[in-house]
Amino acid sequence: MAQSLAGIKVIDFSRVLAGPLATMLFADLGAEVIKVERPGGDDTRAWGPPYDEHGTATYFLSVNRGKRSTVLDLRRDAGAEEALGLVSEADVLVENFRPGVMDRMGLGWDRVHELNPRLVYCSMTGFGAGAGATLPGYDLLVQAVGGLMSVTGEPDGHPQKVGVALVDVVAGLFAGVGILAALRHRDQTGEGQRVEVDLLSSLLAALVNQSAAYTAGGVVAERMGNAHPSISPYELYETADGEIVIAVGNDRQFAELCRLVGAPEWAGDERFGDNDARVNNRAELRRLLTTRLRERSGDEWIDDLNRAGVPAGRVNDIAAAFDLAERLGLEPIVAAPRPDGSTVSLPRNPITLSATPPVYPSAPPDLGSS
Numbered sequence: 001m002a003q004s005l006a007g008i009k010v011i012d013f014s015r016v017l018a019g020p021l022a023t024m025l026f027a028d029l030g031a032e033v034i035k036v037e038r039p040g041g042d043d044t045r046a047w048g049p050p051y052d053e054h055g056t057a058t059y060f061l062s063v064n065r066g067k068r069s070t071v072l073d074l075r076r077d078a079g080a081e082e083a084l085g086l087v088s089e090a091d092v093l094v095e096n097f098r099p100g101v102m103d104r105m106g107l108g109w110d111r112v113h114e115l116n117p118r119l120v121y122c123s124m125t126g127f128g129a130g131a132g133a134t135l136p137g138y139d140l141l142v143q144a145v146g147g148l149m150s151v152t153g154e155p156d157g158h159p160q161k162v163g164v165a166l167v168d169v170v171a172g173l174f175a176g177v178g179i180l181a182a183l184r185h186r187d188q189t190g191e192g193q194r195v196e197v198d199l200l201s202s203l204l205a206a207l208v209n210q211s212a213a214y215t216a217g218g219v220v221a222e223r224m225g226n227a228h229p230s231i232s233p234y235e236l237y238e239t240a241d242g243e244i245v246i247a248v249g250n251d252r253q254f255a256e257l258c259r260l261v262g263a264p265e266w267a268g269d270e271r272f273g274d275n276d277a278r279v280n281n282r283a284e285l286r287r288l289l290t291t292r293l294r295e296r297s298g299d300e301w302i303d304d305l306n307r308a309g310v311p312a313g314r315v316n317d318i319a320a321a322f323d324l325a326e327r328l329g330l331e332p333i334v335a336a337p338r339p340d341g342s343t344v345s346l347p348r349n350p351i352t353l354s355a356t357p358p359v360y361p362s363a364p365p366d367l368g369s370s
Contacts, residue, residue, distance in 0.1 A: 003030020004356040008183070010034070011086050012067065013074075013095040013102075015042045017139070017165055018199070019124050020063040021172035022179070023094055027066030028349040028358035031092075034370060035067045036083060038074070041367040052344060061364045065336045065346055068370035074105045083107055088116050091186075092179055096124040099133040109194050120182040122175055122195040129196065137199050139165035146203035151210055154225045171202040232278040233257070236315070238290055239298040246289075247311040254278070256308040260301075261292035336363040 008031040012023040020035075020042070027033040035042070042064070048057035070086075072079040084107065087093055093112065095102055102108045102123075109121050123129070126137020143149050143161045153160035178195040186192050204211055209230065213219040221229055226245075228234040233254070236243045248254050251274060255267040266272050266288070271281040278285055293301060298314060305312035316324060325332035335343035339362075349358040 002356065003359060004353065005029040005031040008032070008092065009090045010092040010094065011036060011083075011090045013083075013093065013097070013107075014124065015096065016044055017063060017168035018172040018175065018197075019094050019096040019122075020044075021169060022122075022175040023067065024063050024065055025172075025176050025349060025351075026092070026179075028360065029351075030356070030359065033067040034086060035064065035069045035365065036074075036086070037069055037071050037367060039071055041069075041071070045367065054338075054342075054344075056344075056364070061344060061346060064364035065344075065360060066362055067365055069365035069368055070370045071368040074107070080106045084112075084115065087112055087119065090116065090119060091183065092120045092122065094122045094124070094175070094179070096137075098137075099123075099125055099129040113192065113194075117192055118186055118190060119192040120179055120186060120195060121192065122179050122182075122197070124171060124175055125196070125198045127200050128198045132198075132200070139167045139199070142167045142199045142203055146200050147207060147210070148203055151207075151221045151223055153223045155223050157223070159223065167199050167203045167206075170206040171197055171199050174202050174205070227282065230279065231275060232282045233285060233289060235286075237286075237293050239293050239296060239301055241297045241299075243315060244293075244298040244302055245311075245313055245315065246305065249311070251275070253310045256310050257289075257305065260304050260308060260310070261289065263288070263292065334360045336360045338363045339369075 005026055008026065010023055010026050010031050010033045012019065012033055012035045014020055014023065015037075023033050023035070042060060044060040044063075045057055047059040050058045052058055052061060072083055074080050074083060083105075087107070095107075103110075109123070112119060112121060126132065126142065127135045140161055143166070144159070146167065148167070149159035149161055152162060175195065175197045178197060182193050182195050210221045213221055213229070226235040231247075231249060233246055233248050235245070237246055246257065248257055251267070254272070255264070258264050258266040266285075270277065272278050272285055302312045302314065314320075322332050332348055333345050334348040335345055337343050337360075344363045346360075348360075351358060
């Protein structure tokens with residue numbers, strides 16, 4: 001079966017997370033991806049523990065399946081020339097060096113575009129190629145200066161980073177969309193173009209409602225713990241044997257919640273009659289709900305709430321989250337084959353395509369294995 005991106009050749013000069021994530025998604029969809037690594041390899045090959053049973057860092061495994069690896073020293077003329085040879089026959093180039101580095105190695109946009117006018121050239125930076133060109137693009141730093149940590153954590157606690165390098169993930173996804181748009185344009189016109197994605201802009205876009213609250217409403221959001229700035233009740237609640245999440249998104253769900261906790265009159269109370277009122281009286285509503293929810297176990301509440309169409313659930317660890325996905329038939333784990341016949345288990349690509357589904361032809365490559 002032909003894949004969506006079969007026939008597309010990607011030369012991946014990127015390292016660590018954002019770029020490799022984007023190119024792995026292309027590999028899943030059938031593109032040929034050649035990962036160009038410096039002597040010693042991608043930094044994440046050494047980012048462990050944990051390691052798999054073959055001694056490979058699971059961080060590296062997470063974003064490099066389906067690729068081939070070639071080792072080139074781009075600081076030397078021979079390495080740069082070999083890289084130009086790869087690029088001359090490619091459809092896509094992805095790089096995340098600091099601005100100017102690819103130019104110094106003879107692989108910058110101007111030279112490569114002249115060599116291969118059909119090439120889509122994607123540059124990923126931390127803070128753009130202008131005044132922020134010299135700033136290091138580390139995910140933690142961008143979470144801090146980009147506002148994400150300011151809205152993450154308890155109101156009276158310290159700012160918190162998200163438990164995964166979310167900015168890199170979001171930037172990788174934006175890069176993938178940009179590359180696909182540029183390929184569509186190339187297919188129509190024959191012209192390649194440059195795609196630029198930076199971590200800071202990606203985060204500001206990914207802050208969605210929190211960003212729009214500022215740009216359109218002049219409201220600077222603050223940390224609210226697990227509460228939502230615009231919806232209530234929509235947070236973590238105590239029960240008789242632990243905490244559960246309840247996520248009420250409309251008045252019907254709230255009325256069902258009130259009925260189940262034995263207080264149907266709350267749905268008509270002027271303090272809670274619509275979402276605006278519930279948000280404005282969040283503390284009182286939380287106090288009343290907690291008193292009722294502590295009377296029964298979390299599992300009992302979850303069963304009843306879900307049957308009534310009120311979203312509710314436990315706070316799972318990652319193992320339990322995968323188990324839930326398995327029980328729901330989502331098949332969250334795929335086996336990517338190694339050359340020796342063994343496999344490595346990895347999270348599947350979440351995209352489902354009816355005619356050209358993702359494929360997993362190979363495990364992340366050993367260094368220089370192409």
